[in-house]
Amino acid sequence: MRKEPVKVREVEAEKRVAGFDEVVLGYSEEEALTEASRCLQCKNPVCINGCPVGINIKGFIHHITQKDYKGAYFTIREKNNFPSICGRVCPAEYQCRKACILTRKGSPFASDNSINIHFLERFTGQMGINNGWMVPSETSEDLSKFKVAVVGSGPAGLCCAGELARKGIQVTIFESLHKTGGVLRYGIPPFRLPHSILDFEIDYLKKIGVVFKPNSIIGKGKTLQELKNEGFDAIFLGLGAGIPTFLGIPGENLGNITSANEFLTRANLMSAFKFPDYHTPVNIGRHVIVVGGGNTAMDAARVALRLQKMRGIPLDTTLVYRRSEVEMPARRLEIAHAKEEGLKLKFLVKPEEFIGDANGLVQKLKCVACELGEPDASGRRRPVEIKGSDFELDCDLAVVAIGLKANAILPKVTPELTTDKNGDVIVDPQTMETSIKNVFAGGDIVGGEGTVIEAMGMAKRAAQGIINRLLAPTSGTNLENTKGVGYANKC
Amino acid sequence: MTRIVEKSILGQYQGARITRFVITAEDVALKAKPGQFIMLMVKEEGERIPLTVVDTNKKDKTVTLIVQELGFSTKLLGSMNVGDSLYALVGPLGHATPIQNFGEVVLIGGGVGIAEIYPVAKALKEAGNRLITILGSRTKDLLILENELKAVSDEFYVTTDDGSHGRKGFTVDVLKEILESGRPLPKIVYAVGPIPMMRRVAETTKAANVKTLVSLNALMVDGTGMCGGCRVTIGSESKFTCVDGPEFDAHDVNWAELTKRNQVFVEQEKHICHLGRV
Numbered sequence: 052m053r054k055e056p057v058k059v060r061e062v063e064a065e066k067r068v069a070g071f072d073e074v075v076l077g078y079s080e081e082e083a084l085t086e087a088s089r090c091l092q093c094k095n096p097v098c099i100n101g102c103p104v105g106i107n108i109k110g111f112i113h114h115i116t117q118k119d120y121k122g123a124y125f126t127i128r129e130k131n132n133f134p135s136i137c138g139r140v141c142p143a144e145y146q147c148r149k150a151c152i153l154t155r156k157g158s159p160f161a162s163d164n165s166i167n168i169h170f171l172e173r174f175t176g177q178m179g180i181n182n183g184w185m186v187p188s189e190t191s192e193d194l195s196k197f198k199v200a201v202v203g204s205g206p207a208g209l210c211c212a213g214e215l216a217r218k219g220i221q222v223t224i225f226e227s228l229h230k231t232g233g234v235l236r237y238g239i240p241p242f243r244l245p246h247s248i249l250d251f252e253i254d255y256l257k258k259i260g261v262v263f264k265p266n267s268i269i270g271k272g273k274t275l276q277e278l279k280n281e282g283f284d285a286i287f288l289g290l291g292a293g294i295p296t297f298l299g300i301p302g303e304n305l306g307n308i309t310s311a312n313e314f315l316t317r318a319n320l321m322s323a324f325k326f327p328d329y330h331t332p333v334n335i336g337r338h339v340i341v342v343g344g345g346n347t348a349m350d351a352a353r354v355a356l357r358l359q360k361m362r363g364i365p366l367d368t369t370l371v372y373r374r375s376e377v378e379m380p381a382r383r384l385e386i387a388h389a390k391e392e393g394l395k396l397k398f399l400v401k402p403e404e405f406i407g408d409a410n411g412l413v414q415k416l417k418c419v420a421c422e423l424g425e426p427d428a429s430g431r432r433r434p435v436e437i438k439g440s441d442f443e444l445d446c447d448l449a450v451v452a453i454g455l456k457a458n459a460i461l462p463k464v465t466p467e468l469t470t471d472k473n474g475d476v477i478v479d480p481q482t483m484e485t486s487i488k489n490v491f492a493g494g495d496i497v498g499g500e501g502t503v504i505e506a507m508g509m510a511k512r513a514a515q516g517i518i519n520r521l522l523a524p525t526s527g528t529n530l531e532n533t534k535g536v537g538y539a540n541k542c
Numbered sequence: 543m544t545r546i547v548e549k550s551i552l553g554q555y556q557g558a559r560i561t562r563f564v565i566t567a568e569d570v571a572l573k574a575k576p577g578q579f580i581m582l583m584v585k586e587e588g589e590r591i592p593l594t595v596v597d598t599n600k601k602d603k604t605v606t607l608i609v610q611e612l613g614f615s616t617k618l619l620g621s622m623n624v625g626d627s628l629y630a631l632v633g634p635l636g637h638a639t640p641i642q643n644f645g646e647v648v649l650i651g652g653g654v655g656i657a658e659i660y661p662v663a664k665a666l667k668e669a670g671n672r673l674i675t676i677l678g679s680r681t682k683d684l685l686i687l688e689n690e691l692k693a694v695s696d697e698f699y700v701t702t703d704d705g706s707h708g709r710k711g712f713t714v715d716v717l718k719e720i721l722e723s724g725r726p727l728p729k730i731v732y733a734v735g736p737i738p739m740m741r742r743v744a745e746t747t748k749a750a751n752v753k754t755l756v757s758l759n760a761l762m763v764d765g766t767g768m769c770g771g772c773r774v775t776i777g778s779e780s781k782f783t784c785v786d787g788p789e790f791d792a793h794d795v796n797w798a799e800l801t802k803r804n805q806v807f808v809e810q811e812k813h814i815c816h817l818g819r820v
C-alpha cells in the first residue's frame with residue numbers, strides 16, 4: 052500500500068499570528084526518513100526537469116533513505132548553494148513537485164500526494180547547518196589572483212559570490228542597504244525565512260573569504276569603471292527587481308497606501324513590529340486591503356494579520372485579486388497558511404479608485420467585479436470587468452503588491468550597459484555577460500521578477516561565465532535578451 | 543565605519559536645536575554634489591533618516607551635515623558626540639541641483655532648509671550667477687549660516703517671524719517685493735524650507751511666471767527607490783522623491799498631498815518621543 056505523505060509540523064494558526072516566529076517547523080529525522088521512503092526512485096526522474104537548477108532530487112532522496120545525510124547534502128550542494136533557504140522559499144508546487152510522477156497529469160500545481168521534496172531539502176540543509184558541513188574549496192593558483200566585485204547581496208549575488216569564492220577568487224559584495232541578503236532580508240518575512248538561517252549562510256560566505264560592504268550604492272558612490280580601476284577583474288550585477296509598481300488609479304497617493312516593498316521593508320528589514328524598541332514605525336489599520344495575488348502579496352497580508360493581532364485589533368485583512376484562486380501565482384502553501392491565519396480573499400475584483408477622508412488618509416477602495424474571459428499571453432484567463440458592478444470596501448490601510456521592476460540607478464549612470472524596454476539588463480544567455488566586457492548579470496535584473504532559485508540558477512551560470520572569461524580574456528559574447536526564460540509566474 | 547569628528551550647536555531656542563556634524567564618509571565626500579543627500583542610521587535599531595550633504599572635504603574624506611533636532615531620531619543623532627560611531631551611512635543619493643549660469647538667481651532658505659541652500663549658493667556663485675539670498679527663521683537664535691551665505695550673495699536679506707533679527711515677517715514677503723519692484727525678473731528661484739514656506743513661494747512665483755525649484759522632504763525609508771514611500775504627485779505623475787528628486791518644479795508639486803502624507807506617522811512619533819529614551 053502506498054504511504055500517506057508526511058505532514059510537516061507547523062505552529063498552530065492562532066499562536067503564530069501573534070508574532071514573527073517561523074511557521075513551518077520542518078521534518079524530524081524520522082519524518083524525513085518516512086517521507087523519503089515514499090519516493091519511487093523513478094528510472095526517469097522527471098522531478099529533476101522541474102527544478103530550475105536541476106538538483107539530482109532522486110539522488111539526494113536516496114541518500115536520505117540510506118541515512119547518508121552528508122551525501123544528500125553534498126548532492127544538493129552540487130547545484131544549489133543554499134538548501135536551507137530554498138527548502139523554505141522555493142515554490143516547489145510549481146516546480147519539482149509539480150513534475151513529480153505522483154502529481155496528477157494536467158494539474159496546475161503539485162498534487163498533495165507528490166513527494167514533499169522541499170521539506171526534504173530543508174531537512175537536509177538543516178543537517179548541513181547543524182553539522183557545519185562545508186563544500187571543500189577548490190582553490191587554484193590560476194584563479195586566486197583575481198578579484199571580483201558582486202553588486203547586490205540578494206539571492207543572485209550571494210550565490211555567485213559563493214561559487215567564485217570556493218574557487219579561491221577574492222570576492223567583495225557591495226550592498227546598498229545597511230544589511231545584507233537583499234529580498235531575503237527586506238522582503239521575505241522572518242516567519243517564512245528566519246534571519247538566523249540567512250545569517251548562517253552569509254557567515255559561511257565570510258568564512259570562505261567573501262568580504263561584505265553594506266551601505267555601498269554602486270552607481271551613486273563608486274561607478275563600475277571605478278571598481279575596475281580599483282583592480283576588480285570582473286563584476287557581477289545582482290541588482291534585483293527592486294522598484295515597486297503601483298496601480299495608477301486615482302487616490303493612490305493618499306496616506307496609508309503603501310507598496311508591499313515599503314510595508315515589508317518597514318516590518319522585516321527595519322523590524323517595525325518591534326516599535327518602539329526599533330524606531331521605524333509602520334501603520335496598521337482596522338480594515339486592511341492587500342492588492343495582488345503573488346507571494347509578495349501573501350507575505351504582506353500575513354504581516355498585516357500579525358500586526359493587527361500584536362496591536363490588539365480584531366483581524367480584518369482582505370486580499371483582492373483580479374483573477375480567481377487557481378490563477379494566483381502565490382505558493383499554495385502560503386495561500387493555505389494565510390487562510391488558516393484569517394486572511395479573507397476576494398477574487399475577480401479590480402481596484403478602481405481609493406477614496407480618502409478629510410485628513411488625506413485612505414478610507415475606502417472602490418472596486419469593480421470581473422469575470423474570466425479568454426486566456427492572455429500568460430496562458431491564464433483574462434479578467435474582464437462587469438459593467439455596473441462597482442462596489443466599495445472599507446479600507447484604512449492598503450498594500451499594493453502587483454509586481455516589481457528593475458532598479459534603474461546603476462543602468463542610468465552606465466549608458467554602455469544595454470537594457471531592454473523594461474529596464475532589464477541584456478546578457479549572453481550562455482555566459483550571462485552583459486554588453487560591457489567582464490561585467491555579468493543575473494537574477495531579477497535580467498529576467499524580471501522571478502523566484503529565488505531561478506536567480507540562483509542564473510548566478511551559477513554567471514559564475515562559470517566569469518571564470519571562463521578570467522581564464523580566456525579574449526573570447527566573444529553573444530548578447531541576447533533572456534526575458535521569458537523560466538519566468539512565467541506573473542500576477 | 544562612520545565617525546563623528548566635529549560637532550557644534552548652530553542654533554538653540556527654547557526646546558529647539560540645530561546641530562552641525564562633520565563625519566567621516568569617504569564615498570560621499572568624494573562624490574556628493576550640491577542638492578544630494580545621504581541616509582543615516584544612528585543605531586542598528588534606528589530609523590534611516592535622510593539628510594542633505596551641506597559640505598564635503600575630499601582631503602579628509604568627511605562631510606558636513608546639519609540637523610534640526612525635531613523628532614525622536616534627529617534628537618538621538620543630536621545626542622551623539624565627537625568620537626562616536628554611527629551605525630550606517632549611504633550616499634550620495636538623489637539628483638544634484640542643475641548648476642549653470644542662469645544670470646540672476648533668487649535663493650530662499652527657511653529654517654534648517656538654509657543648510658541645503660548653502661552648497662547650492664556656492665556652486666551657483668562659482669558658475670557666475672548673481673545671487674539674491676533671502677533667509678528666514680523663527681527667531682534670531684535659530685538662524686544658521688548667515689555669514690557664510692552673506693559672503694557668497696550679491697544681495698542679502700534676513701527675516702525672522704518674531705522680528706528679533708532682520709526684518710519681521712516671512713521670506714516670501716521679500717520675494718514679493720523683489721518680483722513687484724519692476725526690476726528685471728530673476729531667471730530662477732530656488733527655495734528650500736518648511737512645506738508651507740515652499741508652497742507660498744511656489745504660489746508667488748507662479749503668478750509672476752518665474753521658474754522655481756524646491757527640494758522636497760518627503761518621508762523616506764530606503765532612499766534608493768525601492769519602497770515608494772516618498773512618492774509625490776508632480777503635475778499628473780507620481781514620482782519618487784529619493785530617486786526622481788529631491789528637487790522638482792515647485793509649480794507642479796501637489797502641496798496638499800505632500801503635507802498630508804508627511805503626517806501619517808505623527809501618532810507613533812508622539813508615542814516614541816513620550817517614552818523619552820533619547
Ligand code: FES
Binds near residue numbers: 763767
Ligand atoms: S524612500 Fe523608498 S523609494 Fe524613496
